[in-house]
Amino acid sequence: MLKLNRLSYNFGSNWALKDISFSLEKGDYLYVTGPSGAGKTTLLRLIFGLLPVTRGKAEVCGFTMNGIHRSALPLLRRQVSFVFQDFKILPHRTVAENVALALQARLMPEQQVRKRVRAVLRGLDMERKADTRCEVLSGGEQQRVAVARAVVTNPQLLLADEPSGNLDPELSLRLMDVFRHFNSFGTTVILATHSRELLSSHKGAKMLQLENGQMAGASAVNAPPDAEATQYAALRRQS
Ligand SMILES: Nc1ncnc2c1ncn2[C@@H]1O[C@H](COP(=O)(O)OP(=O)(O)OP(=O)(O)O)[C@@H](O)[C@H]1O
Numbered sequence: 401m402l403k404l405n406r407l408s409y410n411f412g413s414n415w416a417l418k419d420i421s422f423s424l425e426k427g428d429y430l431y432v433t434g435p436s437g438a439g440k441t442t443l444l445r446l447i448f449g450l451l452p453v454t455r456g457k458a459e460v461c462g463f464t465m466n467g468i469h470r471s472a473l474p475l476l477r478r479q480v481s482f483v484f485q486d487f488k489i490l491p492h493r494t495v496a497e498n499v500a501l502a503l504q505a506r507l508m509p510e511q512q513v514r515k516r517v518r519a520v521l522r523g524l525d526m527e528r529k530a531d532t533r534c535e536v537l538s539g540g541e542q543q544r545v546a547v548a549r550a551v552v553t554n555p556q557l558l559l560a561d562e563p564s565g566n567l568d569p570e571l572s573l574r575l576m577d578v579f580r581h582f583n584s585f586g587t588t589v590i591l592a593t594h595s596r597e598l599l600s601s602h603k604g605a606k607m608l609q610l611e612n613g614q615m616a617g618a619s620a621v622n623a624p625p626d627a628e629a630t631q632y633a634a635l636r637r638q639s
Pocket residue numbers: 411414415416434435436437438439440441442443
């Protein structure tokens with residue numbers, strides 16, 4: 401479902417990512433950790449086609465990301481959702497309107513849209529805010545809208561960038577339950593986080609640790625067979 405082979409990315413002379421190789425199967429749950437500036441967001445942006453894959457290779461949900469045409473990105477994004485670090489929700493629209501947008505874009509009948517939106521908002525304890533404009537919500541509430549919008553389309557792959565950054569510990573755990581709930585129905589999840597607690601609370605999840613754009617550690621992550629795995633083998637011995 402996802403295969404990266406020596407994926408690298410530079411902003412000018414700064415290598416934000418260097419030689420990242422791993423693969424994920426459907427239903428996997430991967431935490432990407434590492435300090436600020438380690439390359440977590442850059443990795444997710446490459447997977448979502450927000451940055452071009454020019455060094456190394458990436459395959460995502462059957463799409464080859466190298467040279468992917470702009471017209472194919474909407475098709476990719478029918479299968480891949482992204483919860484952004486800065487939410488990217490529409491402030492003047494209501495909660496329900498924000499969450500409904502992606503379903504309406506797929507021409508889902510309005511009654512079905514309303515049902516799905518309510519169900520997802522209920523799961524995130526946001527039902528009573530459904531008709532509130534997003535600009536007046538708290539940071540944590542906005543974050544939950546961003547999550548609702550990403551999961552409402554039932555993606556094959558869910559990318560989440562620090563999704564619990566603005567939440568108190570209890571809500572943060574609840575949110576993790578939501579992700580795990582979707583994961584248990586087969587959605588593959590990649591979650592970038594600084595939080596060690598989140599990791600330690602999820603036994604059996606895969607983990608990739610980034611430092612200065614490089615793989616500094618990994619557990620239970622498969623390297624693709626055709627990766628030049630010298631560096632990777634060294635990492636595996638450490639972890
Ligand atoms: N648009 C950009 N232009 C130039 N450099 C960038 C850009 N975006 C990221 N970088 C650089 O790439 C590196 C990786 O950044 P990235 O945002 O991927 O880190 P991160 O692990 O997500 O950090 P954080 O935990 O703070 O979100 C950093 O050195 C950053 O300064």
